[in-house]
Amino acid sequence: MTDKKxxxxxxxNPLVRAIGVQKIVVVLVLxxxxxxxxxxxxAFRQYATIxxxxxxxxxxxxxxxxxxxxxxxxxVDLSIGAGMVCYGLIGGYLIVQKGMPVGVGLLFTVLCxxxxxxxxxxxxAKGEIPPFLATLCTMMIARGMGSVATKNMSVTxxxxxxxxxxxxxxxxxxxxGTKIPIGFIWVLILAILMSIVLNKTxxxxxxxxxxxxxxxxxxSGVNVVKYQMAAYIISGLFTxxxxxxxxxxFQALAPGAGAGIELNAIGGAIIGGTSMSGGSGSIAGTILxxxxxxxxxxxxxxxxxxxxxxxxxxxxxxxxxVFFDVWKNRKLA
Amino acid sequence: xxKKLLAALLSAAMVAxxxxxxxxxxxxxxxxxxxxxxxxxxxxxxxxxxxxxxxAGAEGMHFEIVSKGFQHQYWQAVLKGAxxxxxxxxxxxxxxxxxxxxxxxxxxNMLSNAINQKPKAIxxxxxxxxxxxxxLQQSLDAGIPIIxxxxxxxxxxxxxxLANCATDNYAAGEMAAEKVYEAIKDRVANATGTVRIGxxxxxxxxxxxVNRGLGFVDKIAELVVxxxxxxxxxxNQRFIDDSKCEKTDGADVEIEVLVPASVDSALxxxxxxxxxxxxxxxxxxxxxxxxxxxxxxxxxxxxxxxxGEDQVIAAGFDSGAAIKAAVADGTFLGAITQAPVAMGxxxxxxxxxxxxxxxxxxxxxxxxxxxxxxxxxxxIAQNLYD
Numbered sequence: 135m136t137d138k139k140x141x142x143x144x145x146x147n148p149l150v151r152a153i154g155v156q157k158i159v160v161v162l163v164l165x166x167x168x169x170x171x172x173x174x175x176x177a178f179r180q181y182a183t184i185x186x187x188x189x190x191x192x193x194x195x196x197x198x199x200x201x202x203x204x205x206x207x208x209x210v211d212l213s214i215g216a217g218m219v220c221y222g223l224i225g226g227y228l229i230v231q232k233g234m235p236v237g238v239g240l241l242f243t244v245l246c247x248x249x250x251x252x253x254x255x256x257x258x259a260k261g262e263i264p265p266f267l268a269t270l271c272t273m274m275i276a277r278g279m280g281s282v283a284t285k286n287m288s289v290t291x292x293x294x295x296x297x298x299x300x301x302x303x304x305x306x307x308x309x310x311g312t313k314i315p316i317g318f319i320w321v322l323i324l325a326i327l328m329s330i331v332l333n334k335t336x337x338x339x340x341x342x343x344x345x346x347x348x349x350x351x352x353x354s355g356v357n358v359v360k361y362q363m364a365a366y367i368i369s370g371l372f373t374x375x376x377x378x379x380x381x382x383x384f385q386a387l388a389p390g391a392g393a394g395i396e397l398n399a400i401g402g403a404i405i406g407g408t409s410m411s412g413g414s415g416s417i418a419g420t421i422l423x424x425x426x427x428x429x430x431x432x433x434x435x436x437x438x439x440x441x442x443x444x445x446x447x448x449x450x451x452x453x454x455x456v457f458f459d460v461w462k463n464r465k466l467a
Numbered sequence: 468x469x470k471k472l473l474a475a476l477l478s479a480a481m482v483a484x485x486x487x488x489x490x491x492x493x494x495x496x497x498x499x500x501x502x503x504x505x506x507x508x509x510x511x512x513x514x515x516x517x518x519x520x521x522x523a524g525a526e527g528m529h530f531e532i533v534s535k536g537f538q539h540q541y542w543q544a545v546l547k548g549a550x551x552x553x554x555x556x557x558x559x560x561x562x563x564x565x566x567x568x569x570x571x572x573x574x575x576n577m578l579s580n581a582i583n584q585k586p587k588a589i590x591x592x593x594x595x596x597x598x599x600x601x602x603l604q605q606s607l608d609a610g611i612p613i614i615x616x617x618x619x620x621x622x623x624x625x626x627x628x629l630a631n632c633a634t635d636n637y638a639a640g641e642m643a644a645e646k647v648y649e650a651i652k653d654r655v656a657n658a659t660g661t662v663r664i665g666x667x668x669x670x671x672x673x674x675x676x677v678n679r680g681l682g683f684v685d686k687i688a689e690l691v692v693x694x695x696x697x698x699x700x701x702x703n704q705r706f707i708d709d710s711k712c713e714k715t716d717g718a719d720v721e722i723e724v725l726v727p728a729s730v731d732s733a734l735x736x737x738x739x740x741x742x743x744x745x746x747x748x749x750x751x752x753x754x755x756x757x758x759x760x761x762x763x764x765x766x767x768x769x770x771x772x773x774x775g776e777d778q779v780i781a782a783g784f785d786s787g788a789a790i791k792a793a794v795a796d797g798t799f800l801g802a803i804t805q806a807p808v809a810m811g812x813x814x815x816x817x818x819x820x821x822x823x824x825x826x827x828x829x830x831x832x833x834x835x836x837x838x839x840x841x842x843x844x845x846x847i848a849q850n851l852y853d
Contacts, residue, residue, distance in 0.1 A: 177744035185768035186740055190733055230788075230853075277566060286537030288756075290788040290853075295796070313768060384732040385760035385789040388538040390566030394729065431733070435741040442728050 156407035156458065160422045164429065171433035178436045185306070188315035190428040192305055192379035193218065195321050197399035198406075198420040199328050200372025203365040205403055206332070208345045208412025209258055209265030211369045212396050213250060213272040214376070219392030220280035221246040221374050222381035226289035229298065236298040239291075243381070244374035250276060251370020255363030273393070281389035288386040302382050317379065321421070324375070328368075329417040341365050345412030401448070402427045405455040411463065426451065525819045526557040531581035532590035532814070533574060535617065535673075536564035538730075539756045540852045541785050541807050545617070548811025549590075556819060561586075568669070568757075569730045571595045575602065582606045587822035590814050591628070592617035595672040603627040612821040616814045618675035630827040632813040634805040636675045639834040640682025640754065643782050643803050646836050647683075647750050648690045650780045650800055654749050655696060655720060665742035665751040666724040667735060667758035671705035679754040679784060679803075681709055684722050688712035691720045698722060721747075727761075735761025743769045743779060750780040759783030759790050759802060772798045786851040794839055801838035804850045809833070 150158060171178045197214045204211040225243030228234045250272060257268035292298040294308075305317030332338035340361040343351040352358045381387055404410060405426050406419030430451065434444040532549065534542055546562050553560045563581075565573035571594045579602055581589050589606060591613050593599050600622055606613055607627040615623075615631040647664070648655075655662060664687055668680045684706060688698040699718035700710045706724040707714065723742065727734035735753075739762045742748050751772075753759035762781055766772045772781040774797060783790050783802035793799040810832040820827045837847050 175744075177746075180744075182740075182768040186737070189736075189764075189768070281537065281566060287543060288539055288787070293789065293792055295792070311770075384736070384764050386539075386732075386756070386787055388567065388730075388732075388757075390536065390538060390570075391731070393567075394731070432737065432740075435737050436744065445728050 154407060154416070154419070156462075157416070157419050157422060160406060160419065160426065164422065164425055167426065167429050167433065171429070171436055175433075175436040178433060183432065185313055185315055187425075187428050187432045188318060189306075189383050190431055191424060192317045192321060192383065193376040194395075194399050194402055194424045194428060195421055196324070196372045196376035196379055197396070198402045198424045199325060199417055200369035200376075201396070201399055202403045202408050202415050202417060202420045203328075203332070203341055203368045204265065205400070205408045205410065206345045206412055206415045207341055207362055207365045208348070209362070209365070210269060210400065211254060211366060211373075212266065212269040213254060213276050214369065214373045214399060215394060215396030216273045216280070216392045217247065217250050217276040217370075217373045218377045218380055218395065219387055219389075220276040220283075220377075221250075222291075222377035223280040223289050223387050223389060224283045225377065226291045226381055226387060227284045227287075229292065230289055231284075231287075236292065236301045240301070240378055243377045244371065247370040247372070247374025247377060248367060249370070250373070251367035252363070254370065255366035258366060259359045259362035273396070277390055277393060280387075280392075284389055286389055288388045290386045291381045304382055305379055306383075324372075325417050325421050331368075332417060337361060337364050342413060345409075345414070347413075398427050398431075398448075399424065401452045401455070404452065404459060407459075409459055409463065410456065411459075423455070525823075528558040528587045528819065528822055529584075530558060530560045530588055530590060530815070530818045530822075531584055531586040532560055532562045532616075532818075533578050533581055534562060534564035534590075534592045535568050535574070535594055536566060536570070538566075538568055539785065540787055541756060541805070544807035544850075544852050545811040545814075548808035548813075549815050550811070551808075552812040552815040556815065558815065558819065560590075560815070564592075565594070567730060568594060568673075571598055571672070575599060578602050579605075582609060582611060585609070586611065588612045588614060588818045590614050590616050590818055591620070593620050593674065594618075596620050596622055596674050597672075600624065614814060614817045614821055614827065616810060618673050621674060629821050630817055630829050632810055632817050632830045632832060633675065634810070634834045635831045636678035637682035638831075639784075639803050639805070640679040640684075641686040642834065642836055643679075643752055643784065644683045644686030644690065646801060647752060647780055647782050648687060650774065651749050652694070655691060656694060658719065661717070661719060661721050661747055663721045663723055663742070663745055663748040665739075665748055666702075666706070666722060667738055667742075667751065667753040667761060668703065668706070668724055668726050669730055669735070669755050669757045671703050671726045676755055677705065677709070680706055680724060681711075683752055683754065684724065685711045687720070687722055696720060700724065702726075730757060732757075732761060732764060736764035739765025740769060743771045748779055750782070752782045752784075754784050756785040756787050756790065759785065759793075759799075760787065763789050763793050763798070766798065774800055786853075788853045791842070791851060791853070794837060794842060797839055801836055803834050804837055804847065805834050806832045806850050807852075808850070 201211050221243045224246055225239040228242055229236055229239035254269055254272055257263045258265045294302040307314050307316050340356050344358050402424035403420040406423030408415030563577050574594045575598050604624045613628045615628050617633050619631040620628050666680050669676050691698040696719035697715055698712055698720040699714045700707050700712050700722045702724040703726045725738040735758055742751050753762045771779045781799045783799050786804055794802055813830045813832055817827050835847050
């Protein structure tokens with residue numbers, strides 16, 4: 135994939151071409167953002183800031199990895215934000231209210247995600263409902279299910295100090311009072327794994343092919359229904375994993391919450407160069423894009439911006455990213 | 468192509484509305500109180516005294532109750548109090564609420580539905596005091612009396628809301644301020660520069676949440692001024708405008724009120740970190756379960772809360788497993804709890820009285836300050852929930 139027909143010294147550089155122009159731009163922006171916040175606020179230059187950024191990165195990155203697959207097929211999965219909270223609520227409910235072991239709760243959180251992925255997949259791939267609509271509907275269902283399943287009660291997963299508190303140290307461990315964001319390792323491993331799935335396996339190749347030209351892919355004998363479904367199931371699986379990250383990072387999960395988080399994850403994927411029109415995208419880009427979102431979310435309050443201004447800035451950043459995507463496609467056309 | 472897009476968008480909008488309708492219906496289905504959990508908290512008699520002893524003709528009455536939803540266990544306790552009292556009196560209730568406390572439009576819709584049901588009376592805990600005024604006029608015209616609970620509706624048309632059964636939220640905020648000030652008095656007196664007291668407020672629209680914030684801000688300012696120092700309010704404009712505190716530049720104590728863009732745990736946690744990262748912050752107060760939990764998450768990485776010399780004093784509001792744990796282990800100096808079970812019972816009594824055309828007056832359902840020391844007293848423990 136070349137970003138420009140007529141290149142220049144920068145874009146013709148084989149290293150640049152291998153990594154991708156957009157990713158390099160995103161890394162530069164990321165570095166600039168961190169430098170800017172560090173210069174603007176002494177409080178930003180502390181270890182705890184890294185911990186905070188990581189807290190917001192885990193669940194967004196996991197959602198982002200999953201939804202990247204849907205975006206690459208030319209679809210989208212809007213159910214991930216509400217779904218993430220819903221699955222965390224169900225898993226937590228089983229642990230706290232039904233007295234099940236934490237392991238069962240974790241398993242159910244992931245299973246619920248996979249189940250929703252299968253439903254989304256059936257609706258989109260077999261039912262041929264536009265992904266936007268199908269997953270908008272399942273988003274509403276997830277939002278309601280979380281409330282119904284927990285009898286409308288907020289759920290707090292076991293706290294660190296309690297008997298089953300080990301669950302809180304999946305993403306953050308405490309060594310002699312110093313907290314270490316080990317979740318980054320898990321996210322990194324999963325990202326590398328899914329990057330391989332996307333680029334080196336049949337599933338990934340076909341998912342990209344469907345996004346480029348679904349009809350041509352079907353005509354060449356590929357079972358497009360199966361591979362389109364696979365994309366939604368992957369998204370569901372990672373939403374479940376995101377649910378675990380979210381539930382173990384924050385205090386009470388509230389029924390009905392989570393709407394809007396999907397846009398942060400999708401935004402991260404788009405900033406990272408995944409095309410809204412399908413056919414191209416990368417996991418590495420998504421992770422970088424998600425970091426832009428989480429650094430902004432953590433950093434903006436440090437420069438004294440109140441909540442509503444933060445949303446405006448994040449919205450503007452997304453416009454720039456989408457514009458870049460549109461501009462790139464026009465160059466290619 | 469454009470037409471196709473338009474058609475797709477229109478149908479998307481239609482489906483969304485349809486689903487939104489279904490969604491609220493789902494939420495409207497009478498919610499079963501999770502009896503297993505709540506039974507330990509005995510339904511306390513309403514603070515006013517039990518003079519509404521099964522009024523004549525109460526049997527068979529139906530009431531619609533529009534709450535703020537069920538996102539927090541607090542509402543389960545209110546529901547439990549209301550349901551128990553309703554069963555006792557032989558009346559039926561339909562207790563509904565929107566999915567989240569940001570869904571003001573959904574709640575307005577629910578109130579509209581409630582009025583259409585033509586019940587004997589309606590109970591209302593308004594999420595936004597301004598957006599329900601038209602409907603209140605409508606219910607006044609229809610002759611349906613409304614009893615406010617949890618939050619009042621100050622701008623209500625004359626005669627529509629007959630009474631409120633609520634914690635005096637302003638007084639509750641003041642109580643928190645007094646307790647916090649006790650703990651920071653010396654630090655304020657000995658400070659050489661400005662010191663900062665943070666307030667986390669879930670929103671700037673609901674009467675109860677705003678008053679808890681304002682009560683706290685005004686009382687702190689009053690106490691600071693009484694000790695010969697100056698205070699000012701910064702941050703959210705609603706609080707700056709409505710606070711009684713005189714605003715001055717370069718005051719000795721700066722009270723900073725932060726309100727997130729939406730009810731999102733991550734946003735409130737970030738707000739708390741913003742406060743904790745300011746070197747001059749000496750205390751933080753979160754005015755409901757959401758904000759207080761945001762404080763706990765925000766503090767996890769920074770670890771600055773506590774009652775020690777160089778630590779930041781933290782005070783919360785309401786309970787829930789995380790807040791109770793924070794109070795018990797000394798992360799929080801303490802927290803305010805309301806009496807939700809009593810509030811639910813008082814609401815039913817007031818609804819019955821209003822339906823019978825009796826005069827009803829406001830009921831203060833009360834609040835308590837709980838700390839690690841007193842949180843197991845039966846008086847207080849009955850109002851704490853997980």
